[in-house]
Amino acid sequence: MKIIGIAGGTASGKTTIANKLGDLSNQFGQVNIIRLDDYYLDHPELDLEERRKINYDHPNAFDTDLLVKHIGDLNKNQSIDVPEYDFVNHARKISTKKVQPSKVLIIEGILVLAIKEICDLLDIKIFVDTPDDIRFIRRLSRDVKKRNRTLDNVIDQYLTTVRPMHKVFVEPSKENADLIIPEGGHNSIAIEMVFKTIIDLLNK
Template sequence: MKQKTILVGVAGASASGKSLLANTLIEELQSEHLCIISEDSYYKDQTHLTMEERVRTNYDHPDSMDHELMLDHMNQLKTGKAVDVPIYDYSVHNRKDECRRVLPARVVIIEGILLFTRPDIREAFDLRFYMDTPLDICLIRRMKRDIVERGRDVDSVIKQYLETVRPMFLQFIEPARQHAHLIIPHGGKNRIAIDLIKTKIRDLID
């Protein structure tokens, strides 16, 4: 009998340590039967917009995401089919032309800020985790990351944080934490949480 794909969702504020937790799980479970997808891959196509218009997009509102495509991919992976996940380029606020082929895996970890805001998406996850990292820590990390990795400057990071990132966190992301099975403090290096999650995933795999 074909084994079921386990979908794991890791949500939480921007720069709360979601990808660190997801990558640590992949490394430590050391299996080619795991893969990671970022919700950011599903930001809507903005090819038709100018750069100025793209800068004004609210990237922390659920409407900025092509959640239909993400849910479709989740369902395809669940039925053992490969999917072509868009590749996102933060420096131009748009998808690249090429996609990344993701093969069906035993465990698929999806990480992203808005994963638990929509009932049909959150219910598709077998396990839901929420990174409960203090917002000041997230802001420090985001500031560093956006300048080093995403081609931003201090003023633009602060403007975006005050206008959209923080308000959308309070309106959408934080309220959705009630839907998590487990709330994880102390970030993506929380050893006890990692060990507990690994045990649960191994349990589901067996």
């Protein structure tokens, strides 16, 4: 199994690129996509207000051990049950998603290249580089419309954790990338290049 990591700042276009690559490559063989966000640690011991205050942009917010184990299981040709995260309630859902082994696995998330245990497992490392102002506008729109956040809540979270953690962890992880894609999912040339690489991996 070959593993592709797609990292970048919040709302940079990581998911769009992962989905486009998955759709293209699935014409030739199965490609799985796993979101790092679904591996947020669960905190049932905290109430909703306390969970809202967690720094979700720090590497410690993720269940890295579980993700690494799941990657190992897929490499052993074993299926896994991927957790699903509820961003409205800041908690894992009861339901999980069954993922079967495949030739190619895409892992996308802001800290995929910043968490060493994950980065070391990647065969291809991609960083999506989108301007800060565009990313903030996208995040603001997404969180208000889809995650039941208020304008003030989004701005406060962005200033207190998202932006500082981007500077400390996400931006420096760009140095680990094999390929940097400007403008996210709108960069059709870069997506085509990665797609051809995936096809080569599938045909080996």
